[in-house]
Amino acid sequence: MRFLRFVLISALLGTLGGLWGLAGIYLYLSPNLPDVETLRDVRLQTPMRVYTREGDLIGQFGEQKRTPLPFDEIPPAFIEALLAAEDDNFFYHRGVDFMGLARAVSELVLTGQKGSGGSTLTMQVARNYFLSLERTFMRKFNEILLAIEIERALDKQEIFELYFNRVFLGxxxxxxxxxxxxxxxxxISELNLAQYAMLAGIPKAPSRNNPISGPEAGMERRNWILGRMLTLGYIDQATYNTASTEPVTATHHGAQLAFSAHYAAEMARQEMLQLYGIAAYNDGYHVYTTISSDLQQVAQRAVIDGLITYDKRHGFRGPERQLPPADPNVPAPSRPDWEQALTEMPVIAGLPPAIVTAVYDDAVAVLLKDGSEQEIYWENGLRQASRYRTENSRGAAPKAPADVVAVGDLIRVTRNDEDEWELAQVPAAQAALVSLDPSNGAIRSIVGGMGFELSKFNRAIQAQRQPGSNFKPFLYAAALDAGFTAASIINDAPVVMEDTSLEETWRPENDGGTFNGPTRLRWALTKSRNLVSIRLLQQLGIPALISYVDQLGFNTAEFSPNLSLALGTHAMTPLEVATGYAVLANGGYRVEPHLIARIDDNDGDTVFTADPLTVCTDCEAPAATVDDGELSMEQILAASTPNNGLPPAPRVMDARISFIMDSILRDVITRGTGRRALVLERSDIAGKTGTTNGPMDAWFSGYSPEVVTTTWVGFDNYTPLGRREFGGTAALPIWIDYMREALQGLPVEEPQVPPGIVTVRIDPDTGLLARPGESGSIEEYFRQEYAPRQNTSDDNGAAQNRDDDLVKDIFD
Structure with missing residues (x-):
């Protein structure tokens, strides 16, 4: 009895001592415990996602890949798999599983090493959100206390959701x-049971158990979890047998983008970084751009096709690399060097790499990235693969496949319209395309080069290139503003300039070296006559041009004040040029290009909405007042927020000048340097080619009332494109391919003649009034105050009298 009494007293004292010890630890640790209520407002680091205006994902940026889900969207089968792996008593304990702790203590006593740790999901939430990963008894005590507090503050579903969305999984x-x-x-809702168990096994050792880095360890852990699910009654034996024999199917997947639009997504990323700093990467913003999903894909295809077409005209440059020939005695699947080389080579612009494995009399065999062997027949690109010599010359036509490639050559291939493999190559030239909505500057599509995987440099917004004749419409608009007319005569004749700002004697020429003598401005711009443009700028004055284009929105701070401006020698980006053409497309209003339409935060609340300058023709009318007795108060209030509350775009070009310029640029399509665009069979398109010396740069900028688009082609290193390459041959085909789709379904819109425009019959040789009944006369548009009032006649006085009568008839 004494011994029993001693044992009971000792046990009681031990228990009291333990309780006092625990109380002491609690009193010591509790003041420093974090407030678990903060878990209700926890903000998980969630990547930024970038979408098109239709909601297609085109970019994801963030330090951590995370997609939080609420508890009710987590599949029940996965919940069971995770409980079997980590804490099958989760829904019954109050934060601490004392049996699990006892098991962990016994493992420590018996083996001298820490084992499972006895952590519940709640304890892991405490550790993941509040504590470090150091393995110490003090941290474990903190973990236990926090778990108890978390269970008091949150329900089980909230705790499970926190764990599900936070844990690191490799x-x-x-x-x-x-x-x-x-x-x-x-x-996760689309996975099967074996995949659920594989994921549930990762938290124990993320680097070792994930199915990519450690498929064997991951499978072992997966099958153990499936066995636990069987033991716990979550699954039956047949289900276990099926799931445990499934192979590991995991591979690395990037963000599930709807399609590739990397240049646009990168622009959005940079703008978000300016707006929100590093928080842009972690706060789960959803960025909706102005990009059209359909048009962006059309633009990318048009750029690639245009560059490939240009490249084919200049010959085959040979293989990208020459790899050592493989041992002919070793079967193709065992060629590790070749297969490794293909693994390291990216697919660029849809052109996969391939290695030539055999050369025959009428074909070549190639090894592809997927390990398959295919054949390229003589007619599929090999026969046409004359070697590139210079931008202006090609070698002799090959006579056999061996003249083109050899075994071990790393080349590019593509599928043709007959679904046969064909020889290809990544073009050396680059291109850019940018397309805007002229009514508000919204960027509908933007392509900065052949492929983002080849070059991150966005030529649409970063490449400063001379626009050449693409700039001429703005010079002519400035001239019209100064009182010139489309019928003004300028001499198309040689010019020799001793211009000190150009550092040498300047002898500009027309394309082809011809001169037409006295030429009307309309015809000069339609045919892109360089010497007319220079003489026009001489008469207009350089300051007048710079002042005028500055109000159109061009950055003129670095314009060189010399006559070469007439030929577009000041470098600009394609986006700047397209923005200028938007003024011509929308009737004379300055808009500003923008890419981001709306930003939502991680809770779905809109935190930013674009407020772009928007064309509003009704906003120009003078507002009436209540005192005038013309409008009711309701009408006044409605009129106080015109244009749907958007700021009206300022008018920067007289509507009549815009109309006349539009009619001239339509002539560029119908009878000038843009005639290839007639294939679109639309009367409401207008535009202008541009080609610089070399030629180094090829441009086409054009528009309809709904869409304005600029395309550019050139080499990054300023290599000439070739003497037969112009804006109309290199850049215009890309524009046509894009606009064919961009204008699909849009009605043809004929321009409205603005007040103050008159039509006058003129003599095309003099630009003056035609005599009544004169043959060969043509109609021309004029601003009323600048219409011609005299014609050619030996009797000047008689002619003037007749002119007065004719002008009166015109204007009355």
Whole structure:
């Protein structure tokens, strides 16, 4: 009895001592415990996502890959798999599983090493959100206390949701939904049981157990979890047998983009970084751009096709690399050097790499990235592959496949219209395309080069290139503003300039070296006569031109004040040029290009909406007042927010000048340097080619009332394009391919003649009034105050009298 009494007293004292010890630890640690209520407002680091205006994902940026899900969207089968792996008693304990702790203590006593740790999901939430990962007893005590507090503050579903969305699962994936996307390329709701168990096994050792870095360890852990699910009654034996024999199917998947639009997405990323700093990467912003999903894909295809077409005209430059020939005695699947080389080579602009494995009399065999061998027949690009010599010359036509490639050559291939493999190559030239809505400057599509994987340099917004004749419409608009007319006569004759700002004698020429003598401005711009443009700028004055284009929106701070401005020698980006053409397309209003339409935060609340300058023709009318007795108060209030509350774009070009310029640029399409665009069979398109010396740069900028688009082609290193390459041959075909789709379904819109425009019959040789009944006379548009009032006659006085009568008839 004494011994029993001693044991009971000792046990009681031990228990009291333990309780006092625990109380002491609690009193010591509790003041420093974080407030678990902050878990209700926790903001998980969630990447920024960039979308088109239709909601298609085109970019994802962030330090952590995460896609949070609420509890009710988590599949029940996955919940069971995770409980089997980590804490099958989760829905019953109050934060601490004392049996699990006892098991962990016994493992420590018996083996001398830390084992499972006995952590519940709640304790892991405490550790993941508040504590470090150091393995110490003090941290474990903090973890236990926090788990108890968390269970008091939150319900089980909230705790499970916090764990599900926070835990690290390898390959920068945080949370199980993100891990599902990374390892399987689909949402967790689309996975099967074996994949659920594979994911549930990762938290124990993310680097070792994930199915990419450690497929064997991952499978072992997966099958253990499936066994636990069987033991716990979550699944039956047949289900276990099926799931445990499934192979590992995981591969690395990037963000599930709807399609590639990297240049646009990168522009959005840079703008978001300016707006929100580093928070842009972690706060889960959803960025909706002005990009059209359909038009962006059309633009990318048009640029690639245009560059490939240009490239074919200049010959085959040979293989990208020459690899050592493989051992002919070793079968193709065992060629590790070749297969490794293909693995390292990206697909560029849809052109996959291939290695020539055999050369025959009428074909070549190639090894592709997927390990398959294919054949390229003589007619599929090999026969046409004359060697590139210079931009102006090609070698002799090959006579056999061996004249083109050799075994071990790394080349590019593509599929033709007959679904046969064809020889290809990545073009050396580059191109850019930018397309705007002229009513508000919204960027509908933008392509900065052949491929983002080849070059991150966005030529649409970063490449400063001379626009050449693409700039001439703005010179002619400035001239009209100064009192010139479309019928003004300028001499198309040689010019020799001793211009000190140009550092040498300047002898500009027309394309082809011909001169037409006295030429009307309309015809000069239609045919892009350089010498007329220079003489026009001489008469207009350089300051007048700079002042005029400055109000159109061009940055003139670095314009060189010399006559070469008439030929577009000041370098600009394609986006700047397209923005200028928007003024011509929308009737004379200055808009500003913009890419981001709306930004939503991680909760779905809109935190930014674009407020672009928007064309509003009704906003120009003088407002009436209530005192005038013309409008009611309701009408006044409605009129106080015109244009749907958007700021009206300022008018920067007289409507009549815009109309006349539009009619001239339509002539460029119908009878000038842009005649190839007649294939579109539309009367409401207008535009202008541009080609610089070399030629180094080829441009086409054009528009309809709904769409304005600029295309550019050139080499990054300023290599000439070739003497037969112009804006009309290199850049215009890209513009046509794009606008064919961009204008699909849009009605043809004929321009409205603005007040103050008159039509006068003139003598095309003199630009003066035609005599009544004169043959060969043509009609021309004039601003009323600048219409011609005299014609040619030996009797000047009689002619003037007749002119007065004719002008009166015109204007009355």
């Amino acid at each position: 390959h920068r994936a945080y949370g199980f939904e993100a891990a599902s996307q990374v390892y399987y390329g689909k949402s």
